[in-house]
Amino acid sequence: MRRLLWILVVLLLAGCAGRPAPVLELADTAISGDVVWQGEVRIRGVVTVKKSGRLTILPGTRVVFLPLDRDGDGIGDSELYVEGEIVAEGTAQAPILLTSGASRPQPADWKYLYCDFARRVSLRHVISEYAYSGVQVHFCKARIADSEFRFNVDGVRFSTVNLELSGNRIHHNRHGLRFEERRSTGRIHHNQISDNEIGLFVVTRSRGGILIERNNIVGSRSYQVKFGLQQRQDVPLPRNWWGTIDRGRLEEQLFDGRRDPALGRALIVEPLAAPVAIP
Numbered sequence: 278m279r280r281l282l283w284i285l286v287v288l289l290l291a292g293c294a295g296r297p298a299p300v301l302e303l304a305d306t307a308i309s310g311d312v313v314w315q316g317e318v319r320i321r322g323v324v325t326v327k328k329s330g331r332l333t334i335l336p337g338t339r340v341v342f343l344p345l346d347r348d349g350d351g352i353g354d355s356e357l358y359v360e361g362e363i364v365a366e367g368t369a370q371a372p373i374l375l376t377s378g379a380s381r382p383q384p385a386d387w388k389y390l391y392c393d394f395a396r397r398v399s400l401r402h403v404i405s406e407y408a409y410s411g412v413q414v415h416f417c418k419a420r421i422a423d424s425e426f427r428f429n430v431d432g433v434r435f436s437t438v439n440l441e442l443s444g445n446r447i448h449h450n451r452h453g454l455r456f457e458e459r460r461s462t463g464r465i466h467h468n469q470i471s472d473n474e475i476g477l478f479v480v481t482r483s484r485g486g487i488l489i490e491r492n493n494i495v496g497s498r499s500y501q502v503k504f505g506l507q508q509r510q511d512v513p514l515p516r517n518w519w520g521t522i523d524r525g526r527l528e529e530q531l532f533d534g535r536r537d538p539a540l541g542r543a544l545i546v547e548p549l550a551a552p553v554a555i556p
Contacts, residue, residue, distance in 0.1 A: 290409035308361075314338050319378065320387075321345050328396065330361035332452050336402070337371035342387030343378040347501035352409050353377075356388035359395045367396045367402035369423070370431045377407035384430050384451065385409040392417055400424055410434045411450070421445060422554065431455045432473065439463050440487060444556045448472045453497075465489045469555045472496040478516075479543075494554045495520040501530040507541065515546035522548045 288453050305322040309331040315335040323341040326332045334340070342355035357363075357375075367373040377386035389410035392398045398419035404427070411426035411433060413455035418439040426432035426448045432450040433442065440463035447453045447549065453473040454465070459482045466488070469474050476497040477489070494501050501519060504512075511534075519527055527545055528535055534542040 282486055291297045314340065319343055320357065322355060322499075324357050324380055325362045325394075326357075326359040326363060331397075332359070332361070332363050332365075334367075334373050335366040336367040336373065338342070338367075339374045339376065341376055341378040342408075344386065352385045353387040356513045357390045357400065359390070359392045361395065361504050363392065363404050364389075364397070364399045365396065365401070366399060369402060372402040372404050372425075375403065375405040375408070375411075376482060379407075382407040382428070384428055389413050390433075391415075394418060395419075405429065410455075411447075414438050414440060414547040426450065426453075430468075431478075435461065437461055440465070443467050444453055445469070445473075446555070451475065452478040453494075453521045454478065455480060456483065456487075457481050458486050461487045463487045465490045466516050467553055467555055468492045470494045472498075474499040478503050478505070479508050479512055480505040482510075483508060484510040485514050489514050489517045491549070493518045493555070495552075497530065500532045503532040504534075504537075504543070506540075508533075511541040511544050513544040513546055515544075517545075517547040518552045519545070521556050 284425050301318045303320050306324045309327045311331045315338050317339045319341045324468040341349045345354045345525045347354045365373050375530040377484045379386045386407045389408050390412045392414045395417040400421045403424040406428045410431040411429040414435045416437050420441045423444040423550040427449050429450045431452045432447040434455045437459040438461045442465040445468045447470045449472050451474045453476045476494045531543050534540045
């Protein structure tokens with residue numbers, strides 16, 4: 278009898294271990310302590326990680342932003358807003374997915390992962406798709422590596438940051454990178470920025486505080502680099518692969534002071550003769 282009971286307990290535990298994690302459904306929610314997400318998380322509304330909060334997202338987690346447009350502007354209002362800490366570190370075999378819950382997903386179905394004055398931002402092996410911005414980072418230090426940003430309006434957007442952005446694939450967005458440098462520092466390197474409408478959108482107040490080098494910036498449908506109307510300073514962009522090293526062809530792919538004398542110029546310094554290997 279004892280042996281039979283032991284077998285039943287083992288079978289029961291094995292069955293429980295094989296079950297998928299329950300789905301966590303959240304509306305407008307504030308996180309003020311330590312929280313761990315795994316399995317599937319569905320968000321309809323705004324989830325805020327407060328200054329005292331820490332959100333850890335485990336490998337293989339799916340975060341699904343459900344349709345919600347409170348103001349009728351055509352941009353989804355479900356979002357993840359971080360003032361405290363976010364550590365979302367998947368693996369190559371089990372990335373973390375941030376995606377739309379719409380039946381027919383489109384860019385701007387949900388708003389963004391927004392990190393503002395955050396205490397810590399660490400993203401690795403994250404896929405962010407169908408957002409207004411795959412990620413926005415402002416007024417904080419962030420490391421974003423080995424991730425993928427696709428089918429968004431803005432792939433990665435930032436201002437006034439200390440940013441390390443490397444090993445990412447940023448493709449099929451309206452803007453691959455959109456930024457207002459504003460005293461930012463850091464390095465953007467070894468990224469594949471391809472097949473976007475505009476590769477780099479330099480909006481304003483940028484002058485090279487962030488080093489953008491050794492990236493593949495190719496296949497943009499309109500411009501590889503576009504300056505905003507208030508971007509009056511030159512911006513150095515050294516040692517990147519643009520798909521060509523022919524100076525005339527390169528300049529055709531830029532919207533800067535060459536087209537509007539009121540703007541600064543993208544300084545294409547030492548363009549690489551071959552693509553950079555992306556980890």
